[in-house]
Amino acid sequence: MLLIRCPYCGERPEVEFHCGGEAHIARPETPTETSDADWAGFLYYRTNPRGVHAERWVHNHGCGRWFNALRDTVSDRFVTTYEMGTPRPEAGSDVTRA
Amino acid sequence: MLEVNVARRTPAVAPMKAASHVRVEPIGPEGRLSFRAKESALAGQSEVAGFRVDGAMNSRTVSGDRAALRLGPDEWLFTCPAADLEEVAEAISTTMDNRAFSLVDVSHRDVSFLVEGEHADFVINAGAPIDLSLRSFPVGAATRTILAKSDIVLTRLAEDSFKVTCWRSFATYVHGFLVEAAKDFA
Ligand SMILES: [Zn+2]
Numbered sequence: 001m002l003l004i005r006c007p008y009c010g011e012r013p014e015v016e017f018h019c020g021g022e023a024h025i026a027r028p029e030t031p032t033e034t035s036d037a038d039w040a041g042f043l044y045y046r047t048n049p050r051g052v053h054a055e056r057w058v059h060n061h062g063c064g065r066w067f068n069a070l071r072d073t074v075s076d077r078f079v080t081t082y083e084m085g086t087p088r089p090e091a092g093s094d095v096t097r098a
Numbered sequence: 099m100l101e102v103n104v105a106r107r108t109p110a111v112a113p114m115k116a117a118s119h120v121r122v123e124p125i126g127p128e129g130r131l132s133f134r135a136k137e138s139a140l141a142g143q144s145e146v147a148g149f150r151v152d153g154a155m156n157s158r159t160v161s162g163d164r165a166a167l168r169l170g171p172d173e174w175l176f177t178c179p180a181a182d183l184e185e186v187a188e189a190i191s192t193t194m195d196n197r198a199f200s201l202v203d204v205s206h207r208d209v210s211f212l213v214e215g216e217h218a219d220f221v222i223n224a225g226a227p228i229d230l231s232l233r234s235f236p237v238g239a240a241t242r243t244i245l246a247k248s249d250i251v252l253t254r255l256a257e258d259s260f261k262v263t264c265w266r267s268f269a270t271y272v273h274g275f276l277v278e279a280a281k282d283f284a
Contacts, residue, residue: 001227008155008171010234013227015244061244063155063170 002076006059007067007083020056022046023068024088052079054088111209111273118280120215124273125261129183130208131176133190135199147189149176158240158253167240167253175240175251180205208251209269213276214259217283222252222260224279232257246275 002014028034028042047053053073058066070079070089080089111124133146144152149166151174153159158167164186167175178186183205190201213221219230225246229235240253248271251263264272 009241011229012243015227061249062242064173064242065170 004057004069004078005081006062006065007081008063008065009059012059012062016059016061018058018060020058020066023054023056050074056084057081111269114273114277116277116280117284118215118277118282120213120218120221120280120283122221122273122276122280123212123214124269125210125212127180128205128210129176129178129180129186130203130205130263131178131183131187131190132202132204133174133176133199134172134201135194135197136172139194139197139199141197147186147193149174149190156239156241158238167251169240169242169251175204207265208263209266209272210261210263211273211276212255212259213262213280215283216258218258218260220283221276221279222262224282225275226250226252228252230254245272248272248275 003011004014004017005011006017025042025046028038031039034042051072051074052070055069055071056066057069058064066084067081068084068086068088069081071077072079082089113124114122116122133149135146135151140146140151144150145161148161148164150159150161151166151168153166153168155168155171158165163179163182165177167177169175176186176190183203187201187203194201222245223230226243228241228243235254237254237256240251242249242251244250245252245262245264248264248268250272253261253263255261262272262276
């Protein structure tokens with residue numbers, strides 16, 4: 001069983017969580033003034049890296065809170081998790097065993 | 099309180115006998131209130147109308163016949179005797195006057211079961227992949243989690259005693275699942 005460390009509940013089983021796609025994607029302040037290309041970029045274009053990826057996760061069968069996680073897309077290892085609204089930590093620092 | 103949407107129905111499940119030393123029993127009616135308030139709205143208050151709101155995340159704090167289960171950073175499930183519900187809801191509204199909060203009567207949404215006896219933790223673990231060792235889920239712990247295909251709220255009342263609360267439409271399923279799992283400990 002893969003354990004994910006919820007910033008509020010601690011380590012909990014993977015089945016309690018759901019992934020919400022890439023993190024740190026800001027919606028343009030005024031979409032009407034955004035070019036079609038930039039809007040398409042916001043809607044559809046993702047980094048999809050091979051390696052450490054910042055993602056949004058929700059502990060929906062637990063505390064119900066959203067948080068961010070750095071996950072290695074190759075090994076499926078969670079590097080760290082952190083609260084929404086905080087900046088992306090340096091990859092590899094503050095390592096969480098998962 | 100507004101009476102229009104209050105469903106008053108018979109209990110969802112009838113008691114079931116299982117040849118096991120782990121007892122699985124439906125618990126009768128109970129007042130349940132879903133309470134949400136941000137830290138700023140609580141303004142350092144440790145209790146709201148007799149319910150403690152300063153308990154740790156995923157814990158249950160009891161004061162008399164009232165219990166507060168902290169299910170999220172800003173979310174609590176308050177339980178009280180069914181007969182006190184009206185009065186309790188009024189008291190909470192009065193205490194929280196002019197501050198942002200949400201209070202929903204979910205008494206009739208949920209059904210609770212008592213799972214008790216040696217190996218009660220094994221019975222819960224038959225459908226819940228959560229660590230129930232006393233170290234990580236001590237007496238007084240309470241959390242929302244998963245039991246098989248259902249969302250539940252799990253509380254550890256004593257080392258070998260758990261309370262399982264699920265939505266009423268899942269009640270027969272959860273009850274059947276627990277009784278079935280208990281058969282392994284005859
Ligand atoms: Zn959580």
